Amino acid sequence: MSEGIAPVRRLNMIEAINDALDVMMDRDPDVVVFGEDVGFFGGVFRATAGLQKKYGTHRVFDTPINECGIIGAAVGMGAYGLRPVPEIQFADYIYPGLDQLVSEAARLRYRSAGEFIAPMTVRSPFGGGIFGGQTHSQSPEALFTHVAGLKTVIPATPYDAKGLLISAIEDNDPVIFFEPKRIYNGPFNGFYDQPVEPWARHEGSEVPEGYYSIPLGKARIARAGEALTVIAYGTMIHVAAAVCAEKGVDAEIIDLRSLVPLDIDTVQKSVEKTGKCLIVHEATRTCGFGAELSALVQERCFYHLEAPIERVTGFDTPYPHSLEWAYFPGPVRIGEALDRLLKA
């Protein structure tokens, strides 16, 4: 990390992502950005706004609606020596490109013994809470963390979004960069019946100008505490923090930032200290990333655990429309788990 003396502005997450792309396109002429509606229009969430104007249509362009093509072309461009940053408009639409990710991008380096690599970063908005129904709300991160050869990164603040995206772009391996769209404009805390405060009032929105990076595989202690350890990422960091604050729980909240590679040391140290562990994610429960985390904590911290590890997750159903808030792992679900852990 090289914060130095760069002026700091307050940005929301979209602006921070746009800034990261801008910085990297400026520094590295190999960086190319493309996807559905990302060019002239600047993306349906405006993440690439202004980039085509600044860098031209050969470096920022719209694509046919074909996610297999978008990801396959990124593999080919990477093989040539470019550093592609394709966007998949919603994570729910990444599946047509799955074969190119799983069988190709993830394995080029291995199967060619390092002759070919896939230095690409697939950006995609994910997660729910926007009444997007089952095809604009999913959290499919565990499908990708399960694949050998893919890195999976999820930021929780504008500051992290910029620094992590820069690292992802610089990384020579394929990175899935999931952007929690519910917190694009403010750190939504799960209390959906209250207004969301804007990023400007959150310290995570202080984003230095210019280049800085946050290494992949280094978690952030979002809040230090003693009573128990909460492991989360993305939107759920803010939800967990709000619930702990409301209940006055002295939790240590770990924002993983990157699921693969995983900062197991930070997790282990914290759970050894607190003896209690709550894992929170919005994705469905069965075989979710929480299952992996739970196994790791159990393997490494078993003799320090004072209570069973708890997982709070989305339910194992498609993401419903009208019952969105009944589905969402919000304050009540987290609160119950906290109570159980504290009572133990």
Add this chain to the structure above:
Amino acid sequence: MADRPASETPSYGNGGSNLPPLSLHVPEPRFRPGDPVDYTHLAIPPAGAQPRPDEACAASDTAPLCTDLIRVLDDSHQAVGPWDPKLDAETLRRMLRVMALTRAFDDRMYRGQRQGKTSFYMKCTGEEATSVASAFALADDDMVFPSYRQQGILIARGYPIVEMINQIYSNRADKLKGRQLPIMYSSREHSFFTISGNLATQYPQAAGWAMASAIRGDSRIASAWVGEGSSAEGDFHAAMTFATVYNAPVVFNIVNNQWAISSFSGFAGAERATFASRAVGYGMAGLRVDGNDPLAVYAAARWAANRARSNMGPTLIEHFTYRAEGHSTSDDPGQYRSAHERTEWPLGDPIMRLKRHLIARGEWSVEQHAAMDTELIEGVKAATKEAEKNGILGHGLHHPFHTMFEDVFEELPWHLQEQSEQAMRERRIKWPEWKES
């Protein structure tokens, strides 16, 4: 910058070679916001000039029709040429009514979304003929696999407007139990396949349904719709291959409304070839039709349906039309295209064209049309009121919590049972007074 292997060193230019440097073509639409619009490049052929081959012809005989444009209604609103389906006035008035109802419905639902009654809406303004006239050409039990812009088919098949609004409001009467995004209808009873948010997936499914119908010796055919933008998906090509390999009784429609959100049709290949001409490479019959001419759409759909039903195989129909409104309530087309495109569109409006045709035939009048519009608007308003009694999105009147866990599987496994109980418990904690109705 991260270290890169030597083989990854960027190389610019052609490394001193005396071969010409390669260059990348990135499509660019002709008009952007504020630009004046000139459509002379479209070369619209006169109505009635296109030959109509026999429905049992060789697929290759349709090749010229894949680059032509089948048109029936001429500039003086007469039906002309071999594609005139010679429909009686009563049928045409019904078709007009369904298209007008579709538009009135769209206008009302769009406003409802703006008023916060639901999360999302998509209109099909200007494209009504591509679904309504096609639906008229099919049998009511032919299975349709629509995209999200074919509400006209459901309306043509008599699906109750109130039920559509219940779905849009995601309320307690929504037959889809509030699970789907607004407009993602499903009605097996109306042979209308459940709409997916994932583009083009319905195409190979339509091929499969048609294959099944053929396996069983049934007489029903399938028909699928996809936007021109979505026709870039691999599923489109999978469907074309399956349909031709098995000579499946299916009619494929590409609704070429020129835009896919902010991307013009050039990003789906329109700069190089018409969408209909993709049929040629697969050995499938193909037709390119004026999508704003309801008679031409009907005639093309009928030709293809008859062909499929008589075991002569699949057809690909490109409907050349224009998306008159934004992509959805989340879109602002003023950001990326010229507003003059809509006003200058050379193929007019399908409702106006059919109205003028009926008037020219002495079978309709301006007064009758105005009275019909008023009646339809009132009818939609009344249906809206009726549906609102069952709730609007986000105001408590939704399906009970436990329904969220049903239909994931045929039977509820233990883990969903547990999660269902947890959802109930959470509800009791949050709203201690709540009683499940």
